[in-house]
Amino acid sequence: MAYNNAAPQPGDSPATQSQADLLENFAQLETQFSGDHVSLMALANNGMHTRIRLSNVAAAPGLANPMGSLYMALVGVDSELFFENFNNTTAVNVQRQMTNLTVTTVGTNYGYRTPWGQIINWGQFTCNTGDTVITYAFPFAGPAQSIQLTAISDNGSRNAVIRVSAAATATCRATNNGINVYYYAIGI
Numbered sequence: 001m002a003y004n005n006a007a008p009q010p011g012d013s014p015a016t017q018s019q020a021d022l023l024e025n026f027a028q029l030e031t032q033f034s035g036d037h038v039s040l041m042a043l044a045n046n047g048m049h050t051r052i053r054l055s056n057v058a059a060a061p062g063l064a065n066p067m068g069s070l071y072m073a074l075v076g077v078d079s080e081l082f083f084e085n086f087n088n089t090t091a092v093n094v095q096r097q098m099t100n101l102t103v104t105t106v107g108t109n110y111g112y113r114t115p116w117g118q119i120i121n122w123g124q125f126t127c128n129t130g131d132t133v134i135t136y137a138f139p140f141a142g143p144a145q146s147i148q149l150t151a152i153s154d155n156g157s158r159n160a161v162i163r164v165s166a167a168a169t170a171t172c173r174a175t176n177n178g179i180n181v182y183y184y185a186i187g188i
Helices: 019-034
Strands: 068-075 078-087 092-097 102-106 109-113 119-127 146-153 161-165 171-174 179-187
Touching: 119 171
Parallel strands: none
Antiparallel strands: 068 078, 078 092, 102 109, 109 119, 119 179, 146 179, 161 171
């Protein structure tokens, strides 16, 4: 039997006329609820989420302040996760895609770009005594906000990397040639 939204009727006696429908409705609610939650009948953690399933929506929710919404929408033929919030400064809703973000590779350098403009570049290169340019997978629009370098091999020098220039394209200078370096850079 399926959920019966017409039970009980106004004149029904729950004990005699609607009991079967009510019991079935409660069973259906438990079945549907338990698909994404710990059963309401469980002794521990009842009602807590076990997963969240979302159906694709045709359009962003269009919220009013102060609200936010997590929703699923199609990008091409793929379901992607979005978050929408109301921006008090511009008085408009802002949608941000949260899944299937762009990743690219250039040699031994990798980059990750979010739909909201954050860029994370990482990889490996060899730093020399002259300026060595780090070729980012995704160039920054301006100076990187943060760059972290870790020497893989210091070629006999304790302070292998002596200077890093944090610009849209960064350069590195080392005390010796051939210093292998891992890097991680964040910016926009």
